[in-house]
Amino acid sequence: MKIPEKTISRLSIYYRQLQFLSQQGTFSISSKSFSELVGFKPEQVRKDLSYFGSFGKTGFGYNVQGLKLEIAKILGLERSKNVAIIGMGNLGAALAGYRGFEAQGFKITSLFDNSPHKIGKKYKGKICRDVSDFARIAKEEEVEMAILTVPAEALQEAAQIVVAAGIRGILNFAPVHLKVPKNVKVNNVDLASELKSLSFFVSGTKRD
Amino acid sequence: MKIPEKTISRLSIYYRQLQFLSQQGTFSISSKSFSELVGFKPEQVRKDLSYFGSFGKTGFGYNVQGLKLEIAKILGLERSKNVAIIGMGNLGAALAGYRGFEAQGFKITSLFDNSPHKIGKKYKGKICRDVSDFARIAKEEEVEMAILTVPAEALQEAAQIVVAAGIRGILNFAPVHLKVPKNVKVNNVDLASELKSLSFFVSGTKRD
DNA sequence: TTTTGTGAACCTATTCACAGCG
DNA sequence: CGCTGTGAATAGGTTCACAAAA
Numbered sequence: 001m002k003i004p005e006k007t008i009s010r011l012s013i014y015y016r017q018l019q020f021l022s023q024q025g026t027f028s029i030s031s032k033s034f035s036e037l038v039g040f041k042p043e044q045v046r047k048d049l050s051y052f053g054s055f056g057k058t059g060f061g062y063n064v065q066g067l068k069l070e071i072a073k074i075l076g077l078e079r080s081k082n083v084a085i086i087g088m089g090n091l092g093a094a095l096a097g098y099r100g101f102e103a104q105g106f107k108i109t110s111l112f113d114n115s116p117h118k119i120g121k122k123y124k125g126k127i128c129r130d131v132s133d134f135a136r137i138a139k140e141e142e143v144e145m146a147i148l149t150v151p152a153e154a155l156q157e158a159a160q161i162v163v164a165a166g167i168r169g170i171l172n173f174a175p176v177h178l179k180v181p182k183n184v185k186v187n188n189v190d191l192a193s194e195l196k197s198l199s200f201f202v203s204g205t206k207r208d
Numbered sequence: 209m210k211i212p213e214k215t216i217s218r219l220s221i222y223y224r225q226l227q228f229l230s231q232q233g234t235f236s237i238s239s240k241s242f243s244e245l246v247g248f249k250p251e252q253v254r255k256d257l258s259y260f261g262s263f264g265k266t267g268f269g270y271n272v273q274g275l276k277l278e279i280a281k282i283l284g285l286e287r288s289k290n291v292a293i294i295g296m297g298n299l300g301a302a303l304a305g306y307r308g309f310e311a312q313g314f315k316i317t318s319l320f321d322n323s324p325h326k327i328g329k330k331y332k333g334k335i336c337r338d339v340s341d342f343a344r345i346a347k348e349e350e351v352e353m354a355i356l357t358v359p360a361e362a363l364q365e366a367a368q369i370v371v372a373a374g375i376r377g378i379l380n381f382a383p384v385h386l387k388v389p390k391n392v393k394v395n396n397v398d399l400a401s402e403l404k405s406l407s408f409f410v411s412g413t414k415r416d
Numbered sequence: 417t418t419t420t421g422t423g424a425a426c427c428t429a430t431t432c433a434c435a436g437c438g
Numbered sequence: 439c440g441c442t443g444t445g446a447a448t449a450g451g452t453t454c455a456c457a458a459a460a
Binding site: 002005008009011012015016020037038041051073076077081083085089090091093094095098099100101102103104105106126140144146152168169171175176177178180185187189190191192193194195198200201202203204 | 408
């Protein structure tokens with residue numbers, strides 16, 4: 001069965017919500033109540049889950065803890081994953097200390113840059129290293145994914161380095177299209193473009 | 209005619225690319241060459257543009273400068289838009305100094321927080337103010353959009369404040385569903401979820 | 417009765433394929 | 439000719455509606 005990509009990003013959202021419910025001590029929840037929390041339709045939630053199995057109890061709903069673990073398994077989050085950041089500008093430095101990652105099963109283990117001004121410097125207690133040592137360090141520290149916060153003109157080169165080192169998941173913040181082999185998955189976060197599309201909606205005459 | 213939301217986000221990407229081409233001095237470009245740069249299909253590019261008019265010349269392609277201006281008009285970017293950031297944590301502070309915004313027609317004019325430790329402090333040369341003064345300041349400074357980088361538990365309240373102040377475009381970084389009136393547009397950037405969906409792909413056994 | 421799981425129907429978006437213009 | 443613009447065909451994703459389970 002082919003699983004829609006959108007299902008995967010919704011599961012990622014469900015996971016965060018289940019973690020929260022679990023911390024609250026909620027034992028079980030129906031697809032209807034859950035859907036209101038995450039902002040989708042109940043059928044959508046059920047269909048998304050149905051790609052992977054039957055996790056609910058008819059007439060009852062889903063066990064919060066159980067479902068959380070199932071989704072962790074689906075997303076490969078049973079154990080924490082190590083992540084490297086390449087590019088220690090404003091954004092890279094902020095992400096190095098972003099609390100939201102740890103709680104969701106990610107560990108920012110390694111920071112890289114190519115500038116002598118930044119190599120050796122500490123960010124949030126972690127030392128920034130030379131990106132030319134990426135392959136060796138990534139192997140040693142079992143890095144599985146990379147966050148690229150380099151300038152546009154450095155992007156393709158940085159990507160080459162991480163792909164050559166065997167990384168198969170890249171989160172790209174440069175507002176430029178990244179060409180990678182098809183066994184590598186890239187997620188793009190284009191912050192200025194998010195604002196541009198908001199601009200369309202706030203500027204529109206018919207949209208109020 | 210109804211315009212797909214995805215078309216709007218692609219136009220936002222096209223805009224960045226056209227700006228780059230324009231800086232390079234490229235005079236004109238075909239949908240085919242352009243599509244390779246942005247990573248979509250040529251028909252997609254043409255269809256997206258066709259919702260708004262006929263901007264190309266048959267047998268020739270598109271005038272770079274002209275198309276850039278047309279898209280600026282569509283997205284409401286003819287003049288720079290003022291943006292506020294609420295929540296001066298790691299991420300908010302980084303975005304306050306993010307260079308990528310200015311070049312694309314956005315000005316971060318106003319910074320807010322609710323913590324006495326942060327109010328009055330300067331971030332990238334801009335002073336952080338009390339979020340309870342949001343409505344007044346946003347009006348004075350003609351803020352049209354807001355970036356929310358507040359903790360999850362403060363999100364809904366922050367949103368209420370900006371919506372009450374007449375803001376109709378919100379970029380939300382908290383990994384929580386935000387309820388707003390339907391005349392307000394929210395774009396969500398959920399960084400941990402981006403990593404989770406990458407995790408699915410790097411963990412998968414069949415996906416290499 | 418309540419709520420899941422899921423084929424079928426529907427709706428939205430992408431790609432095809434070609435007419436028509438310069 | 440080369441390349442755009444666009445209806446028609448296809449693919450992809452969402453919602454409906456209901457049978458089955460507890």
